Amino acid sequence: MKYLSVSQMAKKWNMSERGVRKYCSDGKIQGAFITGKTWNVPEDAKKPERINKKNTEPQNLLERLKLEKKASLKGGIYHKLQIELTYNSNHIEGSKLTHDQTRYIFETNTIGVENDALNVDDIIETANHFKCIDIIIDRADHILTENFIKNLHLTLKSGTSDSRKDWFNVGEYKKLPNEVGGRETASPEIVAKEIKALLKEYNQKNKHNLEEIIDFHYKFEKIHPFQDGNGRVGRLIMFKECLKNNIVPFIIDDSLKMFYYRGLSEWKREKGYLLDTCLSAQDRFKQYLEYFKVPYTES
Secondary structure, three states: EEEEOOOHHHHHHOOOOOHHHHHHHHHOOOOOOEEEEEEEEOOOOOOOOOOOOOOOOOHHHHHHHHHHHHHHHOOOHHHHHHHHHHHHHHHHHHOOHHHHHHHHHHOOOOOOOOOOOOOOHHHHHHHHHHHHHHHHOOOOOOOOOHHHHHHHHHHHHHHOOOOHHOOOOOOOOOOOOEEEEEOOOOHHHHHHHHHHHHHHHHOOOOOOOOHHHHHHHHHHHHHHOOOOHHHHHHHHHHHHHHOOOOOOOOOOOOHHHHHHHHHHHHHOOOHHHHHHHHHHHHHHHHHHHOOOOOOOOOO
């Protein structure tokens, strides 16, 4: 067996001599022995792993999204999420922008129009929705609060024609009664009380499963706290809570739209409709995760 000195091993392992001596004295190098004050290290000894070595690879979707967002990475899962969630959530609410136009706005901050007329609000709300996604990524680990929910609405609707209407109340609860799907919602006078009660109930637990997140969504949409934008804000919250709880999130696309609406209307009587719809959407999102090699836990 050939032995090397501490200085020789330090050069071989590209580290300090002090570090090699510490490994030797701590007994982390098998076969190393000391003669007088000199350590003798087997030539074929393996460099010990540092105990405090950090795993720099993202361990879940939220970590990957934060990393790609910070790096402004193009073509990754963050890029994909921005386009797919924004296009589909806005499209459900009546936006006429195409998928390509949505992608073009995100990638270039411009929009090309050829022989077509576009609604300015659709463009503004698309750009605003991108900002909302950044907010839910940045604050995914935080508990839900009224201020957070109001900030999502303010971000989504800022600069739109609605924001210029005194009665619309962008970033604040509705002033006028409204309906959703022909059904009555909470009257403006009790919205604040209802939202506070909903948040208090939900925040009693630190961790939530998928059914609890969907239940919150149903109750939020039933209250319908804002004059407009409730669906998009609600779906953003669902996505955030999935990220927080390390649950595979999902995007409701056009093919699931009617099943989603039916599921909301039937939730109190039969939870299976909406659960199945969300699970189907979740399976589709898993395909994105597998393509981009993002680790996830089966729920």
